[in-house]
Amino acid sequence: MKSALVLGGGVMGLTAAWALARAGWSVRLLDQDALPNERGSSVDDHRLIRHAYGAARGYMRMIDPAYAAWRLLFAEAGEDLHVPTGVLALANAQGGWLAESRAALRADGHALAELEAAAVAARYPFLRPDGIAQAFHMASGGVLLARRIVQALLAVLAARGIAPIRARARAVDPRQGWLETAEGDRLSADLLVVAAGPWAPRLLPALAPQVRPTRQILVRLAPPPDYRAGWQAAPMLLDLAEDGGFYAVPPVAGTPLKIGDHRFAPAGDPEDPRQATAAEAEEILAFARPRLRDLHRYQVLSAAACYYDVEPAERFVLQRQGRGFVLSGFSGHGFKFAPLLGLALARAATDPTLCDSLAGWAAGQAPPVPGLLADLEQEIPA
Numbered sequence: 001m002k003s004a005l006v007l008g009g010g011v012m013g014l015t016a017a018w019a020l021a022r023a024g025w026s027v028r029l030l031d032q033d034a035l036p037n038e039r040g041s042s043v044d045d046h047r048l049i050r051h052a053y054g055a056a057r058g059y060m061r062m063i064d065p066a067y068a069a070w071r072l073l074f075a076e077a078g079e080d081l082h083v084p085t086g087v088l089a090l091a092n093a094q095g096g097w098l099a100e101s102r103a104a105l106r107a108d109g110h111a112l113a114e115l116e117a118a119a120v121a122a123r124y125p126f127l128r129p130d131g132i133a134q135a136f137h138m139a140s141g142g143v144l145l146a147r148r149i150v151q152a153l154l155a156v157l158a159a160r161g162i163a164p165i166r167a168r169a170r171a172v173d174p175r176q177g178w179l180e181t182a183e184g185d186r187l188s189a190d191l192l193v194v195a196a197g198p199w200a201p202r203l204l205p206a207l208a209p210q211v212r213p214t215r216q217i218l219v220r221l222a223p224p225p226d227y228r229a230g231w232q233a234a235p236m237l238l239d240l241a242e243d244g245g246f247y248a249v250p251p252v253a254g255t256p257l258k259i260g261d262h263r264f265a266p267a268g269d270p271e272d273p274r275q276a277t278a279a280e281a282e283e284i285l286a287f288a289r290p291r292l293r294d295l296h297r298y299q300v301l302s303a304a305a306c307y308y309d310v311e312p313a314e315r316f317v318l319q320r321q322g323r324g325f326v327l328s329g330f331s332g333h334g335f336k337f338a339p340l341l342g343l344a345l346a347r348a349a350t351d352p353t354l355c356d357s358l359a360g361w362a363a364g365q366a367p368p369v370p371g372l373l374a375d376l377e378q379e380i381p382a
Contacts (some may be wrong), residue, residue, distance in 0.1 A: 001026045008195035009035040012327045013040040015342030016151040016193050021160045032168040036150045041306045045255040048236050049336035050087045055100040060363030068376040069339035076371035077152040082253040084142040084379035086235035092131040110137045126227040127291050143252050152313040172203045174324025192324035198270040199305040200328045210331045214310050215268030217280045220256040222299040246285040256301050259288050264310050308332045318362035320355040343375045
């Protein structure tokens with residue numbers, strides 16, 4: 001049996017370990033902290049999954065396979081940790097990301113409903129219609145319960161006999177298939193997978209010009225009682241205002257309402273504390289204030305920072321390097337594809353003829369070659 005060593009216990013490392021174990025590899029999993037790692041960007045209340053992707057049609061077309069991969073994982077975990085909500089996208093100007101999404105979605109036959117500003121306010125009384133130049137609603141899409149998914153993955157791996165090793169890596173060599181821990185131990189395997197999130201550029205200096213860690217702020221809120229039921233039944237909200245904009249995740253399955261902005265901050269240090277400052281929280285609230293009616297009546301429950309590993313064009317990095325794979329550059333939107341990427345990696349690790357096509361597909365620039373998604377052929381809609 002071939003051996004694999006996976007560095008990183010976020011959703012990318014966990015799903016890679018799961019997929020490799022499914023494919024018959026003997027897997028060891030290593031992380032610098034106890035899992036779930038509260039410093040990891042995967043450990044949050046929720047993440048979003050949606051077909052709307054602007055002009056990035058490659059990623060739009062990966063959503064159906066991504067859903068199939070989630071179904072496969074949820075079947076093994078014994079619980080469905082996705083809440084369908086749909087998506088509401090708004091913009092205060094014509095053109096741009098929303099128009100690009102609309103064109104791409106319609107070209108591929110996805111259903112969406114155009115909405116006027118007044119209709120948005122009528123459907124969702126907690127929103128202000130001011131300045132809405134275009135809007136659409138899609139029934140598809142929803143919330144992935146991220147924290148519970150990470151816990152479920154750990155349980156699935158435990159059932160397969162994989163217990164995380166707690167150790168900090170200070171040097172890695174994917175090409176040779178080894179890593180060295182801070183204690184001086186050298187671990188090696190037939191395959192090394194580096195999925196170290198915002199810490200990866202430190203461990204792989206060649207990656208640093210391509211990927212940078214950024215500090216992103218999110219604010220958790222409790223709506224006032226008269227808006228609570230409306231929010232609980234609401235779609236995810238993407239407000240694409242040119243002067244800021246924000247996203248909102250509805251309070252589903254016992255989670256809080258969460259808002260954050262669409263911008264990527266300057267490079268940050270993932271070793272910094274995860275507490276957000278009052279000024280950082282206020283900046284996010286300022287983006288939401290013009291759109292959320294009576295925001296002053298909402299209770300701020302908490303504000304926190306998470307760190308993303310950002311690639312300039314927001315394209316995923318999934319590269320074969322000798323006896324290793326490097327996964328990086330997930331830019332805040334990689335979570336939705338984690339099981340799909342893990343399954344593809346495991347296929348390519350087992351069949352090296354698939355490796356050359358892996359990077360372009362993961363970057364959203366090429367369709368999958370035959371065999372790459374063989375685990376999902378019965379699950380993907382025609």
